[in-house]
Amino acid sequence: MYRWPLLPALLALYGCAVPPARAAAQPRPQAAPAPLVVAQATPPLDASAPPPAVIPPAADPPATMDDDVDDGQDDAYADAEDGPPSGSPPKSPTLALSDAEIRERLKKDPSSIGSISLGRASAGALVNGVQMPRGDHWELISPSCAWGTKETVDSLTHVIDKVNEQFPGSQPVQIGHISAKDGGHLSPHVSHQAGRDVDVGYYYRTISPHGFANANDGNLDYPRTWALVRSALKDTDVEWIFIDTAIQRGLAQYAVSIGEDTAWLDDVFQVRGKNGRSIIRHAKGHGTHLHIRFHNPVAEELGRRCAFLLPPRSPAAHALASATAAANVTYAQHRARSGDTLVILAKHYGTTIEEIQRANGLKSIALKQGVVYRIPQKLTAKAPSRGVARATAPQRRSAAGGPGSSRGAAGPRR
Helix, strand or coil: CCCHHHHHHHHHHHHHHCCCCHHHCCCCCCCCCCCCCCCCCCCCCCCCCCCCCCCCCCCCCCECHHHCCCHHHHHHHHHHHCCCCCCCCCCCCCCCCCHHHHHHHHHHCHHHHCCEEEEECCEEEEECCEECCCECCEEECCHHHCEECHHHHHHHHHHHHHHHHHCCCCCCEEECCCCCCCCCCCCCCCCCCCCCEEEEECCECCCCCCCECCCCCCCECHHHHHHHHHHHHHHCCEEEEECCHHHHHHHHHHHHHCCCCHHHHHHHEHHHCCCCCCCEECCCCCCCEEEEEECCHHHHHHHHHHCCCCCCCCHHHHHHHHHHHHHCEEEEEEECCCCCCHHHHHHHHCCCHHHHHHHHCCCCCCCCCCCEEEEEEECCCCCCCCCCCCCCCCECCCCCCCCCCCCCCCCECC
C-alpha cells in the first residue's frame, strides 16, 4: 500500500524521458525579419518614351526567307481588298485598247500588253513580269524570286533611290522575295503570288548582313528606315506595310521627333491606335524585314480585263487557272510528330502527297519533327448572301494626307 504514492513520481520521470513531439520541438533561432518590400504599380506607358530595346541572342544568325511567316495574318486583310474596280479606271495607253485589240495582242504578242497581275495577292499569277535588276543601292537575296510587275519594280527602285538621295553612301538594303517569274505559290508565303508583294530589309547602324537580321533599338537605323517607309507612303501607291509592333513604335517616335504631322502618323501607324484601317500594321515575322504590298492600278486592271480574254491554251490562261484553283484551297497547320509521314498526313487531311510537297517546297518525302507544315485543303463552295455578289472594296486610305492626292481618303480603294 506504500507503492501508490510513488506512482505520480514514476510517471513524471517517464514523461521526461519521452522525446518531445515535433510540434513541440525547440524552435531554431530565427534571423531578423527582412524589411517589407511593397510592390509598386507599373506606371502607364509613355507614348513619347523611347521603345525598350529588343535584344536578339548573341549568336543570332541572319534570318532566312523561311523566317517570313507574314502571310497568315496579312492575307486576312487582303481578302477585304478584293472586289470590282470602283471609280474611274487608271489611265494607260494599253487600257485604252478595246477588248478585241487586247485579245489579238494576247494571241500574237503577249509581251506587248505589259505586266499583268492576275487574281489576288494570295491566289494569283504574274504575266509578263519584270525581274528586279541588280543595283548599287540594294542586294537581291534570291534573284530567281524577285519578279514583279513593272509598277512594283519601278516603285521599289524609287523608294530605295530616295533613301540614297537623302543619305548618300547608305549601305545596300536587302531585298527578299517578290514573286516567282510566273507568280503563283512561293514557299513559305501565302501571298507574293501576283507580283505586288515585296520583302525589304531594314537599314542598320552596323554593317548590314547578307540576308535579313533581327532589328532592335540598338542596331536599327531609324532615319534611313523611316525615309524608305515615308517614300513608299508619299510617293507610291501602297495597300499595306507590315512591320513588327516594337519597330513601328520606334519609327513613329522618330517621325514625331523630326516634326512629321502627328495627325498623318495617327492615320498610317497601327501602333498609335487611332485608325483601325491603318496602312502600317503588325504581322508576325516582321522583326527582320518589312513587307510592302503595292497597289498596281494598271497591272491589276489588266488582270481583271484579261481574265476573260486569254487564249484558252496560253501560258497566261494556265496561270489564271492555277490561281483560280488556288483560290478554292485553304491550308491547315500541322506540326510534325514522331511517326508522321506524308502518306499519313495526306490520308488524314484528304489531300495528296504531291500537293503537300508543292505547298511546302519539299523535294523529298522526309518530314522534320517539330516543323509546322501547310496542308492544302479544298474549300466547300458557299452560296453568296442574297443581294451580295462580292465583297466591295473599302475606301482608299489616306497616305499622302491631302484630299486631292491619288492616295487620299476621297478616292475609292480600287
